Amino acid sequence: MSARTPDRSSPPALTRWERRTEVSLLAASLVFLAGYAFRVLAPDDTQPWHDISLALVGATWLIFVLDYAVRLRLSGLGLRFVRVRWLDTLVLVLPLLRPLRMVQIYTAVQVRRDRPRLTLYARVISYAGMTAVLLGFSAALGVYHREHDAQGASIRTFGDAVWWACETLTTVGYGDAVPVTPVGRFIAVGLMACGLGLLGAVTGAFSSWLIEVFRREDEKGPPASG
Missing domain, CATH: 1.10.287.70 (Helix Hairpins)
Incomplete structure (x- = not known):
């Protein structure tokens, strides 16, 4: 099961939070990847766009930090959340893995369908x-x-x-x-x-x-x- 996919053992508050934030996190993942790609690939003299892309990367990373903190609190697992949700922890430490959340969110949507396509x-x-x-x-x-x-x-x-x-x-x-x-x-x-x-x-x-x-x-x- 995906680390982002809600399961029956998750507290109701955590499940509701994850479902409500799926689209927002998907958008943040796209913004993060686009901002980092521009930061790496654009010429150095493209100011102020370099600073704007850096700000976007930092802001989206902060969104994921806040989301992680909320889910840690709602899970009721304490520090065990770091081990149980190890993939979430990994992508928090390694931001370049952040776009993989798009696959996780798509998986969660498919799981909730009565008849997957x-x-x-x-x-x-x-x-x-x-x-x-x-x-x-x-x-x-x-x-x-x-x-x-x-x-x-x-x-x-x-x-x-x-x-x-x-x-x-x-x-x-x-x-x-x-x-x-x-x-x-x-x-x-x-x-x-x-x-x-x-x-x-x-x-x-x-x-x-x-x-x-x-x-x-x-x-x-x-x-x-x-």
Whole structure:
């Protein structure tokens, strides 16, 4: 279950708060990603937009801090909330993971539907695809931010960073673009782990779907002879 998905064991006040703030947090996630992307990619002489983007990033991060504090209080778990809601804690500490809330919120909306639009296997594949795109874009931004002016860096442009993110997520790793800074390598390790998990999820869902299709075909049996 997603760390943001309300469950039956959550206090009613916490459940109501999470449902009421879903859309607001989704908007904040988009603003955070847009502000950080502009901050990283825009030329240095684009003032005052650089300062405005920095203010947007700081303001949205403050919104998530306040939301985390409210949910910690409403949960009744005390400091155990940090461990139980470990994904929320992680994205609070690592702001570049913030866009993953969009996948979590979309999952929560689908859970509340009586009849989800997609089958289980299609939902797994679509969630994995959404996560891969958001995580890859965020990682490319972070690595480009740290690497493009580092000594001996092979990631000099944002295009290089996107290519590196694609290589890492798909576990190909040609080795033509590699991070050289400690922060860049830290991001790379996280992206490698996520890439393996996403690849396993998609492969498992697709394999299960094929097995289900073949099972249904076997149950139909051969056509009756005239």
